[in-house]
Structures are given as structure tokens and as C-alpha cells.
Amino acid sequence: MQENLLPAEEFIRHGHHHCRRSLELSYSPPAPQQPPPPLLRLRRSAHFHSGVWLGRRPPRRRGQRAWRRVRPLRVLPEGQDLQPRNGQEGAVRRVLCGRSGRGVHPQELYPVTSSYGMPVYFSLERAAAPYFGIKAYGVHMNGYVNKEGQKFLWIGKRSDVKQTYPGMLDHLVAGGLPYGISCKENIIKECEEEAGIPRSISTNATSVGAVSYIDIEGFRYKRDVLFCYDLELPSDFVPNNEDGEVDSFRLVPIPHAASIIRRTEFFKPNCNLVIIDFLFRHGYINPDSRGYLELMQTLRSGDCS
Secondary structure (H helix, E strand, C coil): CHHHCCCHHHHHHHHCHHHHHHHHHHHCCCCCCCCCCHHHHHHHCCCCCCCCCECCCCCCCCCCCCCCCECCCCCCCCCCCCCCCCCHHHHHHHHHHHHHCCCCCCCCEEEECCCCCCCCCEEEEHHHHHHHCCEEEEEEEEEEEEECCEEEEEEEEECCCCCCCCCCEEECEEEECCCCCCHHHHHHHHHHHHHCCCHHHHCCCEEEEEEEEEEEECCEEEEEEEEEEEEECCCCCCCCCCCCCEEEEEEEEHHHHHHHHHHCCCECHHHHHHHHHHHHHCCCCCCCCCCHHHHHHHCECCCCC
């Protein structure tokens, strides 16, 4: 394994990718012309800065069109249905996604909770969650193969028509964790949809921990926790995408995948964290590597709760 050892310090910039911009925006005082950070905007007013006003009408200038009133968000009592009850949620979602330039995701509800496993206050459309700073959870799986004593990683290339990160490299299987499904069932579902992995194989996926990060981009404030899984696949298995979100798959040696992360930005950014975590756990980065502890800390730079 000694020939496969990788220098930790060269990966540190990728571990910092998600937290770097948030630290700069949080601790550097904004210039007078700049708007305050997103969380401050939410605290100071009862409306959302994107132009969708919640619960009250904005000041109207001469010549401006009238704003459509949007009902305030309401927390439902425990046990009540969490599904949206009117069409306004869809209108808000379209405005938010249009402002980000990322398109509208298929409807998928995320639970809003103080931390993982705690009671759910209400659910929110996936596309809208980053605009309210809602903590979101996901599952990412490293699918690997052992051949002649060497490990290989299956890597997917995202479809060029994907609304987010089109054409970038991705995990064999990954997805958000929507409301009403466990991590294990979600990873099994994603295995079938994204890579054609039958349940008889995907049930062997092993939970190996979690990574977290914070990312601020424009009006979006992402606080994500990714639950990591490993699955050793048969050497003759070939993945097949079922949902049209992946263009192709390729089996690459682990050191090659590590080199892609270290020298390029071809991978979808949060995949870097999960693969670097894999490198730690499988002995490709060891404590004698310079920057070992600093790199490890960056894998959980967000609120991992």
C-alpha cells in the first residue's frame, strides 16, 4: 500500500471548497454597497429578499406592478399532513429556482428539523431549502471493486441536461434524503434508479459515517450533511443508469480518482469530500502525510448534527 499513499496537503483546498466562501462572507465585513449576508436578511425582515414576500406587501413605487400576496408559512401540529395544500408553494419554488438559474427540480420534499432524527416541524420543497438556510441531508455511496489486490472506483458522468452540475463527475450512487424515507431504504432506491444495482446487492451497502459542509452562493445558504456508504461490487458488475440522469460510467483505479480530485475540478464539489473520506478509511492517506489532521477536520466543517 505504500506506493499508493497520497499527500494530504494537496487535498486540503478541496476539503475547504465548501467552507471557504462561507468563512469569507461570515467574517469579512461587507462593503457598504453589498447586501448583508442571507441569514441577516432573514432575521431583519418578514420577507424573503429574492422578491417573494411572505405575509406582507412590499412598498410600491409609481409604475411598478402590484405584488401578489403570499400566505405566511405555518407550522402544522404534530401528526397533520405535511404536503403542500395550495399552488402557491409551486409559484415560490419557480421564482427561487429561476433566480438561481438552476431550473426547477422535480417536486421532492425535505423535512425541516433542528437536527437529524428530531421531530419534523414541516416539509419544504427541495429547491427552496437553500434559500431559507434549511439543513439538508443526503446519501452518497462509493461503489468499488477489488481486482488482483487493487481497488477500483466506479465513477459516473452526470447528464449534460441535468439542472445542477451538468456533465461533471459524480459518485456511482448519490441523492438527497427526502421526507419519510430512511437512509438505508433511500440508498437502495438510488442504487436501482441511478446504477441498476439490484436489491440483492445494494442491501450489502455499509454505512461508514458522514461528512458536512457549509456553502454560501448568492442567495443560497447550504448546510448539508452527507451520510457515506461503501459497497464492494462483483468484479463483473457493470452499472446501468435507469433514470436518465447519468451519461456514462467508468471504472478507475483509486489513485487515479484521487489524482482527478487533487489536480482538477471535474468532480461535483461535495463528491470530493466523500471520496477523500474513502481515501482516509482505506489507507491511501495516513497520519504521516503532511496536513493529515487539517484535511480530516475539513470533512466535517459544517454542523454535523
